[in-house]
Amino acid sequence: MTYQRIHAIILKHKDRSAGQGLVELALLIPLLLLLILxxxxxxxxxxxxxxxxxxxxxxxxxxxxxxxxxxxxxxATVNEANGSGIPVNLGDxxxxxxxxxxxxxxxxxxxxxxVTVQHSFDLTxxxxxxxxxxFSRSAVMLVP
Numbered sequence: 711m712t713y714q715r716i717h718a719i720i721l722k723h724k725d726r727s728a729g730q731g732l733v734e735l736a737l738l739i740p741l742l743l744l745l746i747l748x749x750x751x752x753x754x755x756x757x758x759x760x761x762x763x764x765x766x767x768x769x770x771x772x773x774x775x776x777x778x779x780x781x782x783x784x785x786a787t788v789n790e791a792n793g794s795g796i797p798v799n800l801g802d803x804x805x806x807x808x809x810x811x812x813x814x815x816x817x818x819x820x821x822x823x824x825v826t827v828q829h830s831f832d833l834t835x836x837x838x839x840x841x842x843x844x845f846s847r848s849a850v851m852l853v854p
Contacts, residue, residue, distance in 0.1 A: 751834050762827040765791035766849035769825035777817035777853045780805045802828045817853050824850045
């Protein structure tokens with residue numbers, strides 16, 4: 711076989727496979743984009759959960775020093791979450807102590823203080839999956 715004939719056979723088969731490759735690529739691109747966006751959303755969701763967990767811990771830690779300062783505990787929690795880029799409002803933070811129902815509203819030493827943070831997470835794939843997803847995390851510490 712001569713060089714020209716081998717080259718013609720290769721070019722003949724190359725043209726057919728090029729069209730097939732384009733069709734396969736066109737079918738796979740939407741699936742790959744969904745997979746990439748899903749991984750992106752999953753990472754953002756884990757980051758949000760970790761951030762609101764840390765914010766609840768920070769609020770509870772502040773509550774150990776100032777157990778009767780509910781607004782200060784909420785502010786410490788909100789500042790921690792907002793500092794990490796997760797928007798949390800004062801209304802999303804609740805502070806509970808066993809003795810806060812008494813007329814003086816004091817959290818006595820030896821009692822647990824609970825800080826709960828709620829957050830609504832909006833998905834990038836909200837058009838495909840139910841969105842938003844509500845997260846709630848709590849931290850409990852004993853007042854010294």
